[in-house]
Amino acid sequence: MELSELRVFLKVAAERSFSRAAMKLHRTQPAVSQAVRRLEESVGERLFDRATKDATLTDAGRVLRDYAERLLRLSEEAEIAVRDLRDLRRGRVLIGANEASVHVALPLIARFRERHPLVHVDVRRVPARQLGAEVAQGTLDFGVLTFQPAEPRLGTILLGQDELVMLVPPSHPLASQREVTLAECAKQTLIAHNDPSHVRDRVLRTFEQHHIPTNIVVSLPSLEGIKRAVGMQLGVALLPRRCAEAEIARGELVALAMPEIRLRRQIRLVYRKGGERSHASAAFLATVDEKKPDEKEKEKEKEKTPKAAAS
Numbered sequence: 381m382e383l384s385e386l387r388v389f390l391k392v393a394a395e396r397s398f399s400r401a402a403m404k405l406h407r408t409q410p411a412v413s414q415a416v417r418r419l420e421e422s423v424g425e426r427l428f429d430r431a432t433k434d435a436t437l438t439d440a441g442r443v444l445r446d447y448a449e450r451l452l453r454l455s456e457e458a459e460i461a462v463r464d465l466r467d468l469r470r471g472r473v474l475i476g477a478n479e480a481s482v483h484v485a486l487p488l489i490a491r492f493r494e495r496h497p498l499v500h501v502d503v504r505r506v507p508a509r510q511l512g513a514e515v516a517q518g519t520l521d522f523g524v525l526t527f528q529p530a531e532p533r534l535g536t537i538l539l540g541q542d543e544l545v546m547l548v549p550p551s552h553p554l555a556s557q558r559e560v561t562l563a564e565c566a567k568q569t570l571i572a573h574n575d576p577s578h579v580r581d582r583v584l585r586t587f588e589q590h591h592i593p594t595n596i597v598v599s600l601p602s603l604e605g606i607k608r609a610v611g612m613q614l615g616v617a618l619l620p621r622r623c624a625e626a627e628i629a630r631g632e633l634v635a636l637a638m639p640e641i642r643l644r645r646q647i648r649l650v651y652r653k654g655g656e657r658s659h660a661s662a663a664f665l666a667t668v669d670e671k672k673p674d675e676k677e678k679e680k681e682k683e684k685t686p687k688a689a690a691s
Contacts, residue, residue, distance in 0.1 A: 381422045383455055386448040388415040389427060393445055396434040419444075468496045471660030474521045476506035476514055478577070479603050481524040483622045484539050484647050492667045499660045508578065515650050521661040526645040527578075536648040537668055542620045544579065544643035545635040547610050547627075552634070559637040566592045569615035571606050574599035579643065583618055586641050607633065620645070 392401040392412065402409040420427050425440035437445060464470040473492070477485050482503055489501050506514060512529030514520045523529075528536065546560050546568075554560055554568075566587065573580060587594050598615055600606050606617045607624055611632055618638070627633040649668055657665070 381419065383452065385415045385419045385422075386452060388412055389419055389441075390445065390448050390452070392416060392428070392435050393437055393441065396436070398435060401435075465659050468659060468663055469498050470500075471658060472500045472502055473658075473660050473664045474519075475501065475503045475524065476511045476520040476522070477503055477524040478508050479505060479575075480579075480620050480623050481508075481526065481647060483625070484542075485524050485649075488539070488649075488664075488668050492664050495667065496660070496663055499663070501664075512650060515652055518652060518655070521651070521658070522664070523650045524647065525650055526647055528648075529650050533653055534650045535653045536650050539647045539649055539668075540622075542622045542645050542647055544583070544618055544638060544641055545621045545624075546638055547607065547617045547619055547624055547633045547635055549611055549613050550631060550634055551613065552616070554636060555634040557636055559639055562587060562590055562592050562638070562640045565616070565618070565638065566595060568595065569598070570594055570596045571598045571600060571609050571615040571617045572596045573603065573606060574601055579620070582643065583641065590640070622647075 388401065388405065388407075391405055392398055395401045395404060398412050398416075399409050402412045405412065416427060423440065423444060426438050427441035427444060429436045429438055461470065475485060475489075482505075485503060489503070492499075492501065504520070506520070506523070508525055508527075511520070511523035511525055512531045512534060515523045515529075516531040516533050524539070525536075526542070546554075546565055548555050548568075554564065584594065598609060600609060603619065603623050606619065607627055609615065610617050611627070618641075621628075621635055624633050624635065628635050651661075651665055
């Protein structure tokens with residue numbers, strides 16, 4: 381049963397005439413009759429009563445007409461859906477990130493949404509150690525990581541840097557300082573994330589290496605909860621600076637550098653190289669990969685400098 385045959389059948393049923401249907405379809409009457417005959421052979425039933433002057437549907441023809449109309453509507457909807465994917469009027473971008481790195485993804489999502497507001501961006505919380513494998517397998521379109529993934533089939537785009545800082549409320553005695561030592565930090569009431577992570581392990585190991593005990597008395601399950609607790613003066617917290625940029629800018633929290641830890645991290649977007657990529661994920665990758673206007677100007681200036689020096 382071919383869709384083209386169903387279209388011919390429906391046109392004959394609508395016009396109640398083989399000849400009028402042929403005219404409307406710009407086909408010969410024998411070609412229309414042949415298409416209907418093939419359809420009748422396919423379903424094993426007569427679809428039109430040949431004894432009548434007009435093309436009257438049989439019981440089987442009336443049943444098939446209802447299904448044929450639904451099938452053709454579904455076919456049209458399928459074509460529109462696929463075309464919408466190509467034209468980015470629908471689709472989905474699936475990104476994996478942990479709670480800290482999602483802050484880096486938000487500006488990228490905002491830029492992408494300005495151009496493609498109908499595409500659904502789905503960010504899922506995935507442990508960093510699983511991200512590389514899931515992107516390589518195609519379970520995720522992208523991942524946000526602070527280290528180079530081990531999987532060889534992945535490409536990366538550098539998004540920026542981040543550093544670990546000690547967050548304190550503006551009223552804290554240390555708030556006027558630019559940096560803080562491990563010894564000073566150890567004297568504070570620390571609020572920590574109770575999820576195990578690479579950053580948490582490295583911080584605790586650094587304190588142990590300096591033989592300085594930590595004073596963790598509050599553990600919370602989310603970064604937002606930790607920042608709010610610091611703002612309520614329940615203690616201080618060691619967090620990546622990017623997680624609290626908004627609160628720092630508003631003056632709600634103060635970030636103090638910790639030179640003895642020096643936990644600076646390169647934040648990168650990882651994606652699968654090669655293979656099929658959806659139109660939506662290809663558009664997202666293009667949005668992330670493009671250089672900002674000010675970055676392009678800086679590169680132009682760098683290109684001009686050697687020439688000027690040589691002359």
